[in-house]
Amino acid sequence: MLLYGASGHAKVILSILKAMNQEVTGIFDDDPEKKEIHSIPVVGSYRADFLPNEPMIIAIGNNTIRRQLSGQIRHSFGTAVHPSAQIDTSAQISEGTVVMHGAIVQADARLGRHVILNTAATVDHDCVIGDFVHLAPGVTLCGSVSVGAHTLIGAGSVIAPNLTIGSRCLIASGSVVTTSIPDGAIVRGNPARIINRKSFRTL
Incomplete structure (x- = not known):
């Protein structure tokens, strides 16, 4: 699984995925100061060619931003x-x-x-x-x-x-x-x- 967003909301989603025994392989975020969350690497801004077969969850609480990003992402979405x-x-x-x-x-x-x-x-x-x-x-x-x-x-x-x-x-x-x-x-x-x-x- 991949995440987009490296905020506190993402930490909760990481907790959920850990409880599901679902591995998270990378987190996208546009803030270059963010390097990792709970030992999961933040790999930078979104790239469609990064692990393209992995599903993604948009880990951002703002409804408008989540909608905007969903139209730009090429990866499939998980739950x-x-x-x-x-x-x-x-x-x-x-x-x-x-x-x-x-x-x-x-x-x-x-x-x-x-x-x-x-x-x-x-x-x-x-x-x-x-x-x-x-x-x-x-x-x-x-x-x-x-x-x-x-x-x-x-x-x-x-x-x-x-x-x-x-x-x-x-x-x-x-x-x-x-x-x-x-x-x-x-x-x-x-x-x-x-x-x-x-x-x-x-x-």
Whole structure:
């Protein structure tokens, strides 16, 4: 396996892959000051000819950067699921997605491409998670929640059942969402309220 990104997020993914007995053979990063993480060499900026048959995971938490890089990379993409995660056999996990320590994915849930399901986050039955979504540590999605692409749901937030969270939203940490949220909304609070809207021209 190869990684792109040599940050703290990459350290967690390395931990997952080690627990999976998956060898990591190199890490790409554009910062020339970074030389290694946990004895894994940082080999410099991305090169399509470096171990071209090895799958890769983009180890970057920012949804927008992860999306941009995914369109530039020629390698295939792998997945990483920590052994402590509980994944129902009917759930679907797409390429590039990472499921971290203690996370739970229930029956018929679907996780899109390059999703981050962070530590101890819970995705209940029939949820649909779009591409490049980040569910931060301790997030709880109740049943049949839909989350649009590129959305970040902050640590400890709770999303009530049967709601739709739009694309490119930001749900602040600790929010309790009890109504559906439109695209581009920034929400906060308990109950969560829209406090701003993103301009899609800047995304």
